[in-house]
Amino acid sequence: MSESEQVEQPALGELVEQNDLTGIRLWLAEHHPHEIADELARMDSSQAIVPFRLLDKDRELEVFEELDPPHQQEILLGLRDSAFHELIAEMDPDDRARLLGEVPAKVATRALAGLSPQARKMTAALLGYPEGSVGRYMTPETVVLHRDLSVGRALEVVRAQGHDSETIYTLPVVDDGRRLAGTVQLSDLVLLDPETSIKDTVDVLVPRVSAVSDAEEAARLMQDANLLALPVVDSEERFVGLLTIDDAVELIEAADTEDIARQSGASPLAGHYVAASVWAMARARSVWLLLLIVAATLTINVLQVFEATLEQVTALALFIPMLTGTGGNVGSQSATAVVRALAVGEVRVRDLPKVTWRESRVGLLLGCVLAVIALTVGTLLVQDLEIAAAVALSVIAICTWAAVIGGAMPLLARRVNVDPAVVSAPLVATLVDATGLLIYFTIARAILGI
Amino acid sequence: MSESEQVEQPALGELVEQNDLTGIRLWLAEHHPHEIADELARMDSSQAIVPFRLLDKDRELEVFEELDPPHQQEILLGLRDSAFHELIAEMDPDDRARLLGEVPAKVATRALAGLSPQARKMTAALLGYPEGSVGRYMTPETVVLHRDLSVGRALEVVRAQGHDSETIYTLPVVDDGRRLAGTVQLSDLVLLDPETSIKDTVDVLVPRVSAVSDAEEAARLMQDANLLALPVVDSEERFVGLLTIDDAVELIEAADTEDIARQSGASPLAGHYVAASVWAMARARSVWLLLLIVAATLTINVLQVFEATLEQVTALALFIPMLTGTGGNVGSQSATAVVRALAVGEVRVRDLPKVTWRESRVGLLLGCVLAVIALTVGTLLVQDLEIAAAVALSVIAICTWAAVIGGAMPLLARRVNVDPAVVSAPLVATLVDATGLLIYFTIARAILGI
Numbered sequence: 001m002s003e004s005e006q007v008e009q010p011a012l013g014e015l016v017e018q019n020d021l022t023g024i025r026l027w028l029a030e031h032h033p034h035e036i037a038d039e040l041a042r043m044d045s046s047q048a049i050v051p052f053r054l055l056d057k058d059r060e061l062e063v064f065e066e067l068d069p070p071h072q073q074e075i076l077l078g079l080r081d082s083a084f085h086e087l088i089a090e091m092d093p094d095d096r097a098r099l100l101g102e103v104p105a106k107v108a109t110r111a112l113a114g115l116s117p118q119a120r121k122m123t124a125a126l127l128g129y130p131e132g133s134v135g136r137y138m139t140p141e142t143v144v145l146h147r148d149l150s151v152g153r154a155l156e157v158v159r160a161q162g163h164d165s166e167t168i169y170t171l172p173v174v175d176d177g178r179r180l181a182g183t184v185q186l187s188d189l190v191l192l193d194p195e196t197s198i199k200d201t202v203d204v205l206v207p208r209v210s211a212v213s214d215a216e217e218a219a220r221l222m223q224d225a226n227l228l229a230l231p232v233v234d235s236e237e238r239f240v241g242l243l244t245i246d247d248a249v250e251l252i253e254a255a256d257t258e259d260i261a262r263q264s265g266a267s268p269l270a271g272h273y274v275a276a277s278v279w280a281m282a283r284a285r286s287v288w289l290l291l292l293i294v295a296a297t298l299t300i301n302v303l304q305v306f307e308a309t310l311e312q313v314t315a316l317a318l319f320i321p322m323l324t325g326t327g328g329n330v331g332s333q334s335a336t337a338v339v340r341a342l343a344v345g346e347v348r349v350r351d352l353p354k355v356t357w358r359e360s361r362v363g364l365l366l367g368c369v370l371a372v373i374a375l376t377v378g379t380l381l382v383q384d385l386e387i388a389a390a391v392a393l394s395v396i397a398i399c400t401w402a403a404v405i406g407g408a409m410p411l412l413a414r415r416v417n418v419d420p421a422v423v424s425a426p427l428v429a430t431l432v433d434a435t436g437l438l439i440y441f442t443i444a445r446a447i448l449g450i
Numbered sequence: 451m452s453e454s455e456q457v458e459q460p461a462l463g464e465l466v467e468q469n470d471l472t473g474i475r476l477w478l479a480e481h482h483p484h485e486i487a488d489e490l491a492r493m494d495s496s497q498a499i500v501p502f503r504l505l506d507k508d509r510e511l512e513v514f515e516e517l518d519p520p521h522q523q524e525i526l527l528g529l530r531d532s533a534f535h536e537l538i539a540e541m542d543p544d545d546r547a548r549l550l551g552e553v554p555a556k557v558a559t560r561a562l563a564g565l566s567p568q569a570r571k572m573t574a575a576l577l578g579y580p581e582g583s584v585g586r587y588m589t590p591e592t593v594v595l596h597r598d599l600s601v602g603r604a605l606e607v608v609r610a611q612g613h614d615s616e617t618i619y620t621l622p623v624v625d626d627g628r629r630l631a632g633t634v635q636l637s638d639l640v641l642l643d644p645e646t647s648i649k650d651t652v653d654v655l656v657p658r659v660s661a662v663s664d665a666e667e668a669a670r671l672m673q674d675a676n677l678l679a680l681p682v683v684d685s686e687e688r689f690v691g692l693l694t695i696d697d698a699v700e701l702i703e704a705a706d707t708e709d710i711a712r713q714s715g716a717s718p719l720a721g722h723y724v725a726a727s728v729w730a731m732a733r734a735r736s737v738w739l740l741l742l743i744v745a746a747t748l749t750i751n752v753l754q755v756f757e758a759t760l761e762q763v764t765a766l767a768l769f770i771p772m773l774t775g776t777g778g779n780v781g782s783q784s785a786t787a788v789v790r791a792l793a794v795g796e797v798r799v800r801d802l803p804k805v806t807w808r809e810s811r812v813g814l815l816l817g818c819v820l821a822v823i824a825l826t827v828g829t830l831l832v833q834d835l836e837i838a839a840a841v842a843l844s845v846i847a848i849c850t851w852a853a854v855i856g857g858a859m860p861l862l863a864r865r866v867n868v869d870p871a872v873v874s875a876p877l878v879a880t881l882v883d884a885t886g887l888l889i890y891f892t893i894a895r896a897i898l899g900i
Binding site for chain 2: 005038042066159190224226248253260261263279282285288296297299300301303310326329336337340368373396428430
């Protein structure tokens, strides 16, 4: 839909390259902040600053908040001091803390210097929480209600204090010690009789998380429990902030993108595909490739052991890529399924025996089906029933083995506190390659009697 | 956090197996609806119905709405007629339509028969939209405001009509012809002066989508634009419903899960990992495996062409798994990165030349680094500089080629309207296997002079 719209008119990038200021102004007026941010993210920093400077003051912040921290940083470095400080001061506290947590210390110091003492204190408090924790993503600016209020009085409090809050839809309710009792929804305050007591409408069973707990887990909890905002507490159960759904959605998307990259054996790229440098892309992918090619030398060792067999029956070599490929495919499927099931909470570490038993049966079943094809192809192509039988039996054994390895490894990784997504498809494939060759040649030697 | 909590007490599944009704009741009272739904999803239907029947009437619906349609269906089939009809009648219209769209016709007819004429009409209208379209996921039950109202009057309308709405936080604003003017936020109605005109506060630039447009795209648009609800219109721009953020988050998660499964060459499983049957799992994975093993016979053909070379220099066979493995890894990384960039909108079809050029340079760079290792390993293990040189040069050529193929194929798939995620890592790996062998033996023959 937006694809076809944009084909009709020039992209913002082209207008910037032609330095067509009138065209840029027109383009900006006709697009939403999130579309403008999308286009800026595709340009390099020297280009992106041109349209950004042409934005109205009030839209500038909206566009800026839609950008990722790396792009925000690039824009900031292109601004004059006054514009720089103004932008930082106007950001939501949680977005500001996240940005300052990622920029070089020099930029962070310059940014903090321009803030009011109160804003500086709030930002410093958020930055005090560990990276990746809920504290870094929550918003501390909320209207807090006391449990002894009536619904009507509570609505007055919201009217008086709500203007500075990031959200007023979910409202934390606390007792005298600021300990969290639960939450009420703004919809209840609007729809219920004003005389109702907050005590009688507060949801005391609402999930809550500690500020130092894992942000991704908290985001998935919000998704599971269908919450617009999740209350965050300190170690003494006192309310300290709300994690809002927009941040939760971003956390989940970032985690999924990271898992997907890891599954292909690459480190996650910290930026836009089109804007990243070729060097950065190669670096993100090289670490695992280097480890894997070293691990792959194991296959050379295995084949050297069977070199005499290969010299006797060269035809055995013909099936090596098909066998290692099939084993790798089956293992990758299992690993991908289990990594995802772990990520969304369908499988837990203690399910290891259950998962292994399942995957072994799935692998055996798949192996039997694939063996029929291997047997047919083998017989047709090499016209040697013994070799074909060795290949078919190997397919069954390798598929079963690959499914078990692929299913068990992510759980074992989680048990030793390693991100299960590190058990990537390529890692499983490489491990299955070497062991699969061992299986193949052992079976072949037995059948061929050599 | 929840992991450690649950270790201390028995899981619901164990209590059900022991038929410990008191224990089950206690467990249910202490857990949130989403936790109960999680546990039910892990059981088979004959087990899950036991704790479900023990739930209080008011929590029954909450738990039911947290379940996926396949599990909802299993629960429904275990209920008596009165309980069955009550549950269906109480569901949100969009959830009901989605469920009825997935159950067998017989169950759907039975369910529709128990509804009030108005609810039946509403459900039928939603079911009239194509599968996977926004119409299937939107909620038609909303408070609609006329643009000529004042803020104070609008709040009265919300108070009078809001009790039946799924959400009142985003309110559609329409003109005389029910054409969508934009939306207002409940927070504005609460915080602004009651005399303000809705006309002056309505956000007219808010994104909107057609009811027949793709639901996943709409969900990603909501995420990009940070919306809690997205207005949906018909072909004449008339307001027909709202897509809410909880449904959008589910759509995005489901799409990501599907993409991840496809990336490993499996069809997405329509259910919970632990609850799916071994047959269903094998079936979901078998289609691509069968295609791929047939495609892999190409590698046998290629090797047959070079069989004479192999007989002369058997040592060449030792490097086959390492070369095909490395090519597969590089190609999978490129494919995964481009599929994800397409999914989240960072790359478009017309970026094909740009992507190919990028990936070729990334592949060349990676190839050069990996070639150094291949050269070292090759020299050490086979003590033959010519073979080692052939392997190293092949690594460079194969990596470049694999990166280009992996990067270009998802874009070509999208261009011919095939889901780019079917360009799975295994598909790329298999294609690169055969072509990689061709490259390797051509280079080896040239260097060895055979």
